[in-house]
Amino acid sequence: MATLTNRRITLAARPEGLPEPRHFGLDTQPVPEPAEGQVLLQTLYLSIDPYMRNLMDPIGPGYASPVEIGAPMVGGTVSRVVASRNAQFRTGDLVLANAGWQDYALSDGSDLLALGDAAQPSQSLGGLGMPGFTAYVGLLDIGQPKPGETVVVAAATGAVGAIVGQIAKLKGARVVGIASGADKCRHAVEELGFDACLDRRAPDLAARLAAACPQGIDVYFENVGGEVFDTVLPLLNLHARVPVCGFIAHYNDSAPAPGPDRLPRLTATLLQKRVRMQGFIILDHYGERFDTFRREMAGWIAQGQVRLREDMVDGLENAPQALRRVLQGQNFGKTVVRVAE
Amino acid sequence: MATLTNRRITLAARPEGLPEPRHFGLDTQPVPEPAEGQVLLQTLYLSIDPYMRNLMDPIGPGYASPVEIGAPMVGGTVSRVVASRNAQFRTGDLVLANAGWQDYALSDGSDLLALGDAAQPSQSLGGLGMPGFTAYVGLLDIGQPKPGETVVVAAATGAVGAIVGQIAKLKGARVVGIASGADKCRHAVEELGFDACLDRRAPDLAARLAAACPQGIDVYFENVGGEVFDTVLPLLNLHARVPVCGFIAHYNDSAPAPGPDRLPRLTATLLQKRVRMQGFIILDHYGERFDTFRREMAGWIAQGQVRLREDMVDGLENAPQALRRVLQGQNFGKTVVRVAE
Known part of the structure; x- marks a missing residue:
């Protein structure tokens, strides 16, 4: 594990207007070790969503804290558990997570949703998420x-x-x-x-x-x-x-x-x-309604009543450009960055 | 009855901005005779309300038709039945009506609310209306x-x-x-x-x-x-x-x-x-809630839990100036024009 590195895309400077490449940084860090109760997650898919622009402002949008300068950008992910010291998760598990714009992240498990053997796990960042x-x-x-x-x-x-x-x-x-x-x-x-x-x-x-x-x-x-x-x-x-x-x-x-x-x-x-x-x-509604939604939406998708289209981008390094495209309405379908296979 | 005249304050011209005296006309007409099923109403109190300004525009506010040029301004009134050919109303009855800015008006009774022997009938244009x-x-x-x-x-x-x-x-x-x-x-x-x-x-x-x-x-x-x-x-x-x-x-x-x-x-x-x-x-809510409201509000007023203050103006001829004052926030309490005793 010590030989792996964690690439992170960070907020380098706060944009006024549309974010430019100079507003993002790319650094590498050692992959962290999970403490007792934690899991180590590897990012497979990163969701790109408009709200991320709001978190780049110095004053956040009220429902979430702004990203700090030098910190990794936040974001929803489909991740794989690659090391577990939490009894609820095993190595190899696929989960819906909030690992952000990076290859690896730690979690105590409380914000994870197990995805089982979902055939198209990235759908959990889009129509199913x-x-x-x-x-x-x-x-x-x-x-x-x-x-x-x-x-x-x-x-x-x-x-x-x-x-x-x-x-x-x-x-x-x-x-x-x-x-x-x-x-x-x-x-x-x-x-x-x-x-x-x-x-x-x-x-x-x-x-x-x-x-x-x-x-x-x-x-x-x-x-x-x-x-x-x-x-x-x-x-x-x-x-x-x-x-x-x-x-x-x-x-x-x-x-x-x-x-x-x-x-x-x-x-x-x-x-x-x-x-x-x-x-x-x-964010207000996950507690009361998310399970119902997942069940109902999964049924609609399975029966072909709801169709999903993804706008897939390869490579974590292309996440900033993907966000720019979303903010300009240039995406065609749900934008997802494939970070690892 | 034929010797009485009906003073009417009409819309003479459509204002842009605050209405001026020249936007109103004052004419006199013979007092109309009630047909079978109608009552003749004499206006005692005329309510002055901000919405009246909207009805002076060429395109109405959507919930009511604009007043036509030359027609009397519309408005809620407390009126007295002075002649009746409608079995539901007798001469002398006090009613809540929509007689507009004039001394007399006809009604078929369908838009009238009998006020009984209300001690302060003008309250039905304000807190009770x-x-x-x-x-x-x-x-x-x-x-x-x-x-x-x-x-x-x-x-x-x-x-x-x-x-x-x-x-x-x-x-x-x-x-x-x-x-x-x-x-x-x-x-x-x-x-x-x-x-x-x-x-x-x-x-x-x-x-x-x-x-x-x-x-x-x-x-x-x-x-x-x-x-x-x-x-x-x-x-x-x-x-x-x-x-x-x-x-x-x-x-x-x-x-x-x-x-x-x-x-x-x-x-x-x-x-x-x-x-x-x-x-x-x-206007949407009269059918379902007005009776409940009247009962509850009358109780609050009787118990001194709701206090009403009127901004009483004497004389029909002063209604245009009263509307100007309301539109400029110069009234102090509910503005009512006392048209007759």
Whole structure:
């Protein structure tokens, strides 16, 4: 064990705006030895998610501490137990972990979920993991779509959006996606079963969204913010629900956004349409709902009712670039870094 | 009857910004004769409420049609039945009605509520009527304050704010008001029982609000918008609730508000604090809850647990100026125009 080294990708400097390569460091450390009660984990797959950008800011997003300068970036992983001094885990076990952007990490086992002999373990970072759970809780608990209602979701082929749309279809809703480019839009309709998907970059999005939602919008699952939100707002129906899971369009803002001030128009819409807009952080919900979600989602996947697409990147050293691509909406499917076989 | 005339205050022109005298007309018409099934109503008290400004715009607020040019302004009234061809009402009956800004009006009875021999019938335009019901539904159904939580409300001595604060106290919450001027703040604390009330005009509102809410804010009852909302936002606690009943600060906006854009900061707060923000229009709730509200509120008033203050204006001709005062926050209590004895 002493001959192995642990590569870590660290936060080297705090970005303003989109992270650049200089904001990340790469160092190597000796692989740590597990103490009594601990396991040593080797990272197989690292999840890349938009929230990671927020943890690079000096003041964290409130639900998690910022990454310290010089510390490894945090992140969810599928890891293999390579040494165990914890009776609950054996060498060779596959687990869902929070090992971060590095080859090896220690855990006391309390944050691990045993994955058994999962055929495609990286799915536990996507549709069967945090992004899928985010879609499930936000859509079902806050959005509450009813059969025949219209659900709109942006980043429609992304890790969360693709699941939001597919669950909404299972619940009998009409689903309209918004995505970047014709390939993603085709995928959303042909593979994921969306009723329509609009290219965010094509001109006149507002008119096309209105045409695609002839009955208005009952649920808008907010995961992007920005311009898409402005096109959705006038189409919201009476008693519409807007679960807010993110607003990636603004994560890289380094200064207050210029005017006009869009808040009065939002408030007017909330009032006139009796809209409920509610933020949620998925970390709050693991205790009560994660097991139910995993069981139900595994069934949907097994029956082909929910399809998952991965955007696989090889090599830990490519994680920074993968995060940049996610923040710019260039990923096509759930972004996962393959760190080791 | 033919010798009586009906004075009407009409919408003469659509204002941009605050309504001026020239936006209103005053005409006289013959008093109409009730047809079979109708009653003729004489207006005793006319309610003056912020929503009336919205009905002066060419595009209505969504929950009601705009007033047409030349038509009388709409409004809730306490009226007396002066002639009846409807078996449900007799001459002399006092009713809650929607007779608008005029001396006389006809009704088929379907929108009337018999007030019996109410000692202070004008209360049915305030604490016992639409503003009180707005406070009751918004605070209890959406705000859901728990004992020990902190509730903040602006326009704290206004028709809605005063009731919000007093009901919140009855539910065991800490209540902090915001109002314009020392007199109103003193009234909120000494007469209405608020724990604190801050003068909106004094410098450094944000710091004073933070000091008055050492445990943060759990419920913010939004009825003003504007600057007050900005001071509240950073103080919202996890899982805070924001019922939205109005945003009077923006009713007179004649153009999109200048920047900075405050929407990204709101979205970030909703997300990080898991806030629920929900608009409501009180018209939706009469069917299910108004009777319960009237019974419960009448009990609170009778027992001195809720105190009502009226801002009484004499003379129908002074209604336009009364609306201007309400829109500028110059009223002190529920504004009512005494149209006839």
